[in-house]
Amino acid sequence: MLEKLGEVLRKATDKIANAIFLDKNLVNSIVRDLQRALIEADVNVVLVKQLSDKIKKAALDERIKEIEKKEHIIKLLHDELIKILGEHKQLKLQIKQNKIILMGLYGAGKTTTIAKLGNYFAKRGNKVALVGLDVHRPAAKEQLKQLAEQNKLNYFIEFDEDDAIKTWKIIKPKLKDYDVVLIDTAGRHTLDRELAQEIKSLNKYIKPTESILVMPADIGQAAKQQAKEFKEAVDISGVIITRMDSTAKGGGALTACAETKAPVYFIGTGEKINDLEEFNPKSFLSRLLGMGDLQSLIEKIKSVTNEDQQKAMQEKLEQGKLSLTDVVEQVKSMQSLGGFDKIKSMIPGLGSAKIPEGVLENQQEKISKWEHIIKSMTSEERENPEIFDNKKTAVSRINRIAKGAGVHNSEIRSLLKQYNMLNEMIKGGADMDISQGMSQKQMMRLAKKFGKGKKLKF
Numbered sequence: 001m002l003e004k005l006g007e008v009l010r011k012a013t014d015k016i017a018n019a020i021f022l023d024k025n026l027v028n029s030i031v032r033d034l035q036r037a038l039i040e041a042d043v044n045v046v047l048v049k050q051l052s053d054k055i056k057k058a059a060l061d062e063r064i065k066e067i068e069k070k071e072h073i074i075k076l077l078h079d080e081l082i083k084i085l086g087e088h089k090q091l092k093l094q095i096k097q098n099k100i101i102l103m104g105l106y107g108a109g110k111t112t113t114i115a116k117l118g119n120y121f122a123k124r125g126n127k128v129a130l131v132g133l134d135v136h137r138p139a140a141k142e143q144l145k146q147l148a149e150q151n152k153l154n155y156f157i158e159f160d161e162d163d164a165i166k167t168w169k170i171i172k173p174k175l176k177d178y179d180v181v182l183i184d185t186a187g188r189h190t191l192d193r194e195l196a197q198e199i200k201s202l203n204k205y206i207k208p209t210e211s212i213l214v215m216p217a218d219i220g221q222a223a224k225q226q227a228k229e230f231k232e233a234v235d236i237s238g239v240i241i242t243r244m245d246s247t248a249k250g251g252g253a254l255t256a257c258a259e260t261k262a263p264v265y266f267i268g269t270g271e272k273i274n275d276l277e278e279f280n281p282k283s284f285l286s287r288l289l290g291m292g293d294l295q296s297l298i299e300k301i302k303s304v305t306n307e308d309q310q311k312a313m314q315e316k317l318e319q320g321k322l323s324l325t326d327v328v329e330q331v332k333s334m335q336s337l338g339g340f341d342k343i344k345s346m347i348p349g350l351g352s353a354k355i356p357e358g359v360l361e362n363q364q365e366k367i368s369k370w371e372h373i374i375k376s377m378t379s380e381e382r383e384n385p386e387i388f389d390n391k392k393t394a395v396s397r398i399n400r401i402a403k404g405a406g407v408h409n410s411e412i413r414s415l416l417k418q419y420n421m422l423n424e425m426i427k428g429g430a431d432m433d434i435s436q437g438m439s440q441k442q443m444m445r446l447a448k449k450f451g452k453g454k455k456l457k458f
Contacts (some may be wrong), residue, residue: 004037004040004041005037005038005040005041005251005288006287006288006289008033008034008036008037009034009037009077009081009288009289010288010289011033012030012033012034012077013074013077013289015029015030016030016070016073016074016077017070017074019070022059022069022070022073024059024060027055027056027059027060028056030055031052031055031056034048034051034052034055034077035048035052038051038251041249041250041251041252042220042221042249042250042251042252042253043084043251043252043255044221044224044252044255044256044259047084047255050080051077051080051081051084054076054080055073055076055077058072058073058076059073078285078289081285082281082282082285083258084255084258085254085255085258085281085284085285086254086255086257086258086263086264086281087258087263087281088263088279088280088281088282089238089263089265090265090278091210091212091238091265091266091278093121093126093179093180094209095209096179097175097176097178097179097180097181098179098180098181098209098210099181099183099206099207099208099209099210100117100180100181100182100183100208100209100210100212101183101185101202101203101206101208101210101211101212102114102117102182102183102184102185102212102213102214102240103185103187103199103211103212103213103214103230103234103236104187104213104214104215105187105188105189105190105191105215105226106137106187106188106189107187107216108187108214108215108216108242109214109216109242109243109268110134110184110185110187110214111134111140111143111144111147111184112147112242112268112271113214113240113242113266113268113276114130114144114147114182114183114184115130115144115147115148115150115151115153115273116268116273116274116275116276117182117240117266117276118130118148118151118153118180118182119151119153119273119274119276120266120276121179121180121182122153126179126180127154127177127178127179127180128153128154128178128179128180128181128182129153129154129155129156129175129178129180129181129182130144130147130148130153130154130155130156130182130184131155131156131157131168131171131175131181131182131183131184132144132145132155132156132157132158132167132184133164133167133168133183133184133185133186133202134164134184134185134186134187135161135162135163135164135167135186136186137186137187140184140186141157141159144157144184145157150273151273154178156171156174156175158170158171164185164186164198164201164202165201165202165205168202168205168206183202183206183208185198185199185202186198191226191229191230191233196233196234199233199234200233200234203234210237210238211234211235211236211237212236212237212238212239212240212265213226213227213230213231213236213238213239213240213262214239214240214242215227215239215240215241215242215253215257216241216242216243216253217241217242217243217244217246217249217250217252217253217254217267218243218246218249219249219252219253220249220252220253220256221252221256222256223241223252223253223256223257224256224257224259224260227239227256227257227260227262228260231260231262236262237263238262238263238264238265239257239262239263239264239265240264240265240266240267240268240276241253241254241257241264241266241267241268241279242267242268243268244267244268244269245268245269245270245275250267254267254279264279265278265279266278266279267279323382323383323385324370324374324377324381324382324383324385324415324419325374325382328367328370328371328374328415366411366414369405369407369411370411370415372405372406372407373401373402373405373407373411373412373415374415375405376400376401376404376405377401381397381401385416385419388416398412398413
């Protein structure tokens with residue numbers, strides 16, 4: 001996601017910080033690199049010029065001492081980029097029942113985003129219902145049904161009704177026990193008069209707590225006009241930008257929304273159900289600069305485990321010990337997060353670290369073997385893997401388990417190495433905030449391992 005822009009920003013701040021003297025040639029070189037990267041990310045040319053002028057002006061200001069000037073320019077760059085990205089506004093649930101209506105043009109990803117948003121709120125303890133009011137696109141109702149069933153979400157769809165308001169009247173009485181109601185609506189190729197009228201009528205009749213526009217990142221600067229049109233038609237409360245993982249134009253969509261004062265609530269970062277992140281400009285920029293974003297990582301972890309699982313894991317962590325079954329479940333959760341390729345930019349120090357490509361991808365076969373291994377173990381071996389530290393009995397145990405599971409001895413050792421790594425990370429549990437998962441100190445320990453060129457062993 002905007003990887004090239006992040007690399008240029010990191011190099012620019014390093015050049016400024018390490019420069020003995022900020023002469024005109026160096027400043028011009030840094031500004032040129034920034035301009036090129038921002039324009040390639042599809043940021044508005046006018047905004048790019050304004051940022052460039054401010055940096056040049058600050059660099060040539062003789063009233064500022066040289067040491068202070070470097071700090072001033074880096075802070076200026078940071079603050080101006082935050083302004084360009086817009087204000088942080090959370091999608092907060094404020095009343096007993098929150099009705100959230102999603103709208104957008106064809107191909108924006110509304111239906112998929114509704115399922116992601118449903119998963120997001122359900123994992124946080126809310127009772128969620130998905131409602132299908134897209135009565136025009138033939139496959140919309142079936143798609144919503146499949147996504148809801150795949151992700152164990154409640155849904156309400158009327159397959160025999162082709163009027164959106166009549167559909168809502170039928171479904172509404174069934175929704176009284178739900179905290180969050182997410183409503184899918186029809187799209188068009190453009191915001192024509194007919195679509196605008198339908199959306200207005202639905203908003204007036206349903207009275208949603210939030211009206212959200214869903215837009216793909218690859219439309220770049222065109223997002224500005226689209227956000228403006230929808231805002232004028234139905235007064236949207238916020239935006240969700242999809243496909244941020246697959247385009248270099250994401251900067252255009254983000255900054256365009258900021259210009260129209262339409263806050264970005266979430267960004268979609270992939271096709272999986274958990275690939276939805278709350279958008280926070282400061283955290284987003286922190287990741288681009290290689291400084292990590294622990295809060296987003298914590299939120300991502302919450303998205304792949306429900307409250308009961310979190311409580312159970314909390315008790316394990318408080319005791320400072322995991323079982324081998326827990327290890328396999330944790331690796332499964334990591335896969336759900338998207339692997340290290342998706343989360344490394346969130347961990348301080350790992351953004352630019354060289355990690356073997358797809359280190360946690362394609363692990364399904366290995367996980368399957370690990371599950372067979374665990375079934376071939378005694379309950380004592382599963383719950384107390386330290387028993388394998390006894391060299392006198394370890395070989396015979398491993399041979400017995402390998403034979404029972406139909407795997408090579410190396411697969412068992414691989415599982416035990418995974419266990420040792422995770423168990424090491426929770427030793428001295430006093431520095432862990434259990435309610436939020438892995439602590440910053442533990443993240444930094446992990447980052448330090450990578451920083452020294454070590455590889456996690458799987």
